[in-house]
Amino acid sequence: MGDKLRFGILGGGSWGTALVKMLSENLEDIAWYMRSESAIAHLHHEGNNPNYLSSVQFDVSKLELSNDINHIVASSDILIFAIPSAFLESELGGLTVPLANKIIFSAIKGIVPESGLIVGEHFHEHYKIPFKNIGVITGPCHAEEVALERLSYLTIACADESKAELVANELKSHYIRTKISDDIIGTEYAAMLKNIYAIAAGIAHGLGYGDNFQSVLMSNAIREMKRFIDSVYKMKRNINNSAYLGDLLVTGYSTFSRNRMFGNMIGKGYTVKSAMMEMNMVAEGYYATKSAHLLHEKNEKKSKTPIINAVYQVLYQEKNPKKVFRKLTERLD
Numbered sequence: 001m002g003d004k005l006r007f008g009i010l011g012g013g014s015w016g017t018a019l020v021k022m023l024s025e026n027l028e029d030i031a032w033y034m035r036s037e038s039a040i041a042h043l044h045h046e047g048n049n050p051n052y053l054s055s056v057q058f059d060v061s062k063l064e065l066s067n068d069i070n071h072i073v074a075s076s077d078i079l080i081f082a083i084p085s086a087f088l089e090s091e092l093g094g095l096t097v098p099l100a101n102k103i104i105f106s107a108i109k110g111i112v113p114e115s116g117l118i119v120g121e122h123f124h125e126h127y128k129i130p131f132k133n134i135g136v137i138t139g140p141c142h143a144e145e146v147a148l149e150r151l152s153y154l155t156i157a158c159a160d161e162s163k164a165e166l167v168a169n170e171l172k173s174h175y176i177r178t179k180i181s182d183d184i185i186g187t188e189y190a191a192m193l194k195n196i197y198a199i200a201a202g203i204a205h206g207l208g209y210g211d212n213f214q215s216v217l218m219s220n221a222i223r224e225m226k227r228f229i230d231s232v233y234k235m236k237r238n239i240n241n242s243a244y245l246g247d248l249l250v251t252g253y254s255t256f257s258r259n260r261m262f263g264n265m266i267g268k269g270y271t272v273k274s275a276m277m278e279m280n281m282v283a284e285g286y287y288a289t290k291s292a293h294l295l296h297e298k299n300e301k302k303s304k305t306p307i308i309n310a311v312y313q314v315l316y317q318e319k320n321p322k323k324v325f326r327k328l329t330e331r332l333d
Helices: 014-024 037-046 069-074 085-092 119-127 143-147 161-171 184-207 211-232 242-253 258-267 272-279 284-298 306-316 321-329
Strands: 007-010 030-033 063-066 078-081 103-106 134-138 152-158 176-181
Touching: 007 014, 007 069, 014 030, 014 143, 014 161, 030 069, 037 063, 063 069, 078 161, 085 119, 085 284, 103 119, 119 134, 119 184, 134 161, 134 184, 152 161, 152 184, 152 242, 161 176, 184 211, 184 242, 184 258, 184 284, 184 306, 184 321, 211 242, 211 284, 211 306, 242 258, 258 272, 258 284, 258 306, 284 306, 306 321
Parallel strands: 007 030, 007 078, 030 063, 078 103, 103 134, 152 176
Antiparallel strands: 134 152
């Protein structure tokens, strides 16, 4: 694989912006798809994304900005998707350019609602992309800390090690460390599940539970994550590695975590709708909770998932968070 492969980023949110910043450290030519024409115009004139991570200044001469998804896909070899999973299919609905000859990396932390699949599986099943051309980019890494150039770590997973290495090399810098993995499915499920557990942590905080309970909750969450992932795709993996446990901890504890923030608001008495409106951001864990619950039902409850069940009851069955979490405390150890 040569160095001339062109990267295209799809998504104008905080994570898409952070990925472009990381790639800009190493590349002179990056294609970037964002829906907002006004954000593109602002970037051309001011050098920053007005809506997300506005402190990051870009050398715009390195960027080809467009709100035409077909143009960006057609002109890129490696596509990194950073579009919220809930909106992925609607964005791809306007695609007329084939994806079959592209290398696809998902930086999306969720399940595609229309198919109930993680993003890699969705591209494989519905767009016939071979798994050797599909990869995943996971943390632990918050976009806000990338903007501040605080030391962060990424795991790049792909069945084709050379493709994982290529992407890892272009993302690393003095503030980004990268490692590669062959656990595409496990790392992507972990990236989805940790958002559900972060909502649980937020609800607990909003209800007034302290650090002692939070530590027990996170300890149980990593074991529940392992059971869930093993029930879907069993292979040798160390659940204590940063792509699993590290990503869970940063999402569950960080003040930058939108999923924790969303859960905190629910715990304080907000409705789902009012919390979403006030945040004005997508909490991927909300959609992931329903998908994980359905998948758990489909797998005939092969693994115990009391935390996922509790979050589902609060978000989708409108049960009282205080009562649900009081019962949950009796299930944890």
